[in-house]
Amino acid sequence: MDFEEILAKCGNSSRYQFVLLALYGYLMFVVSMHYFSQNVISFVPDHWCYHEQLANRSFAEIEAIYSQVERPSCTRLEKIDEDGLNHTLSTERCNRWIYKYDFGYESMNTELNWVCDEAYKPRVGQSLFFVGSVCGTLVFGLLGDRIGRIKALILANWCGFVGDFSTIFANSLVSFSISRFVSGLAADANAYLMYILIIEYVSPSLRNVGLNTVLGSFYCLGLIGASWMAVWVGHWRIFLACSSVPLLLVTLFYFLVQESAQWLVTRNDIDGAIRRLQRVAKINRRQVADDDFRTFRSYCEQHYHKDVREEKSEDKLLDMLNTPRMRITGFKLLLIFIIITPCYNTIARNVEGLGISPFIMFSLNALTLPPSGYLQGLLQDRIGRKATAVSWMTITGLFAAAAGLVISQGSKRNILLLVGLTLAARFGVSIADGASSQFSAELIPTSVRGRGVAVVHVAGFAASFLSPYILHLGTYFKPAPSIILGLLFLSGAYVCLLLPETRNKKLPMSLAEGEEFGRGEGIFDFFKDLIKRKSKVTEMEISSKEVEEDTLMTRPVQQ
Numbered sequence: 001m002d003f004e005e006i007l008a009k010c011g012n013s014s015r016y017q018f019v020l021l022a023l024y025g026y027l028m029f030v031v032s033m034h035y036f037s038q039n040v041i042s043f044v045p046d047h048w049c050y051h052e053q054l055a056n057r058s059f060a061e062i063e064a065i066y067s068q069v070e071r072p073s074c075t076r077l078e079k080i081d082e083d084g085l086n087h088t089l090s091t092e093r094c095n096r097w098i099y100k101y102d103f104g105y106e107s108m109n110t111e112l113n114w115v116c117d118e119a120y121k122p123r124v125g126q127s128l129f130f131v132g133s134v135c136g137t138l139v140f141g142l143l144g145d146r147i148g149r150i151k152a153l154i155l156a157n158w159c160g161f162v163g164d165f166s167t168i169f170a171n172s173l174v175s176f177s178i179s180r181f182v183s184g185l186a187a188d189a190n191a192y193l194m195y196i197l198i199i200e201y202v203s204p205s206l207r208n209v210g211l212n213t214v215l216g217s218f219y220c221l222g223l224i225g226a227s228w229m230a231v232w233v234g235h236w237r238i239f240l241a242c243s244s245v246p247l248l249l250v251t252l253f254y255f256l257v258q259e260s261a262q263w264l265v266t267r268n269d270i271d272g273a274i275r276r277l278q279r280v281a282k283i284n285r286r287q288v289a290d291d292d293f294r295t296f297r298s299y300c301e302q303h304y305h306k307d308v309r310e311e312k313s314e315d316k317l318l319d320m321l322n323t324p325r326m327r328i329t330g331f332k333l334l335l336i337f338i339i340i341t342p343c344y345n346t347i348a349r350n351v352e353g354l355g356i357s358p359f360i361m362f363s364l365n366a367l368t369l370p371p372s373g374y375l376q377g378l379l380q381d382r383i384g385r386k387a388t389a390v391s392w393m394t395i396t397g398l399f400a401a402a403a404g405l406v407i408s409q410g411s412k413r414n415i416l417l418l419v420g421l422t423l424a425a426r427f428g429v430s431i432a433d434g435a436s437s438q439f440s441a442e443l444i445p446t447s448v449r450g451r452g453v454a455v456v457h458v459a460g461f462a463a464s465f466l467s468p469y470i471l472h473l474g475t476y477f478k479p480a481p482s483i484i485l486g487l488l489f490l491s492g493a494y495v496c497l498l499l500p501e502t503r504n505k506k507l508p509m510s511l512a513e514g515e516e517f518g519r520g521e522g523i524f525d526f527f528k529d530l531i532k533r534k535s536k537v538t539e540m541e542i543s544s545k546e547v548e549e550d551t552l553m554t555r556p557v558q559q
Helices: 003-010 015-043 059-066 120-146 149-167 173-184 189-201 204-233 236-254 261-266 268-283 290-303 317-322 324-348 358-367 369-382 384-406 415-443 447-465 468-474 481-497 510-516 525-554
Strands: 046-049 077-080 086-089 097-100
Touching: 003 097, 003 261, 003 290, 015 120, 015 149, 015 189, 015 204, 015 236, 015 268, 015 358, 046 059, 059 290, 120 149, 120 173, 120 189, 120 447, 120 525, 149 173, 149 189, 189 204, 189 236, 189 447, 204 236, 204 358, 204 369, 204 415, 236 369, 236 468, 261 268, 261 447, 268 290, 268 447, 317 324, 317 447, 317 510, 324 384, 324 415, 324 447, 324 468, 324 481, 324 510, 358 369, 358 415, 369 384, 369 415, 384 481, 415 481, 468 481, 481 510
Parallel strands: none
Antiparallel strands: 046 097, 077 086
């Protein structure tokens, strides 16, 4: 009796699994606020260089005066006529600004005047945030396979709290960069470890629709909550204080979530795995016979038990390089994340300069997440992980390219069309990113899953450094970023075609099982399977109708 069979007896779509999904929902709420707090605290509203003669003028008048200047945000005026039609430029550097606050919210950039010549400072902090995420994802991934998923998850969220809360007291570039690095240590690691736990405890059907619906819905609530909490409190320091405290509550997960039984088996702690499964059965009110657990123990000892006398070492991530097929699969997963993560960050964080308030744009982006999460789960259940990832990478690439064509029109662009295409790209990249994440977690064997998922996520975050440069190319050729994104998405779709399907298949636990997983499967076999399943459904419908007709014909006529 393997793990999937004993888990089915203990319950894989029952009370405990719904508790896991509820806790994951809470985690997604606080993680989304943490991840995008960097954007919220650094929003830059419309601003102009201060002048005494502008003090009592309306924003419309100030904008009209500066409309004649090449760099209105950073150019200082020497003298302004009463009518505002004529003015002389000053050679002095601007050191004070007039800000047109969005909903009265004062961001870090406006309080510290990190604009114009000092606009690079928030970008340095954001870069250090991604450096922290690279380090944290790798470190906590290793810890997840060493000390357990739950302990590593709690430590990651503590780092997020310390980093965000210490940012409140930052007044210089050095202190801001250090605090953002610490905050970045939690990014991604504070979510994907719980994601791995759910994959290992939840049935494939509930995993497909339930998991992705919860992820999209609560991530949406977190984004909307972050945006309008900032507006409500009105100041970036208070916002960080309010958004960082909920990260500490993840500590309670230690008492609510069972450690991964699959991981314990690979760590040669079969007794610990059985205890966790017994607790799951108890929560789910299932009666599992002792003989079933003994059969499971025998199976584990036969397939995964490590005899110290035989000096067999446990699976290591580098061992994947010694197995030909797993090595190739690992490189393909690395390539997919190197492609999809920069695309995701470029699209998801692009909420400024679109002609509407970034708070409104953030909320509109967030509203695409619940339907995208539900659709992702539905598609993965119906057509599989591979078809979902390939199709939506292709579709999103087309949306991104279309948005680039609209941007290329400059001031004549249609704002509604641009916002619509941006939201469509945001919808698509959510599905593509979610499908890729689940795809990779299922393909990597349990024995190295924490470390393997960490490495591919690290590669993605490292590649995210390219996002600002991709956007910067737009200053030379405006459609360039969208063209590059489109090509990247199409490249990612092709790489996904080279991976085996995982839908309704027993996931590998050891490297040996991972080496055999998907052997002999062709690139387009998933498409053939779709056609076969559709044909079977059609045949079953026809057979059902024929049975109904025969029943009606043979039914005696009642007088």
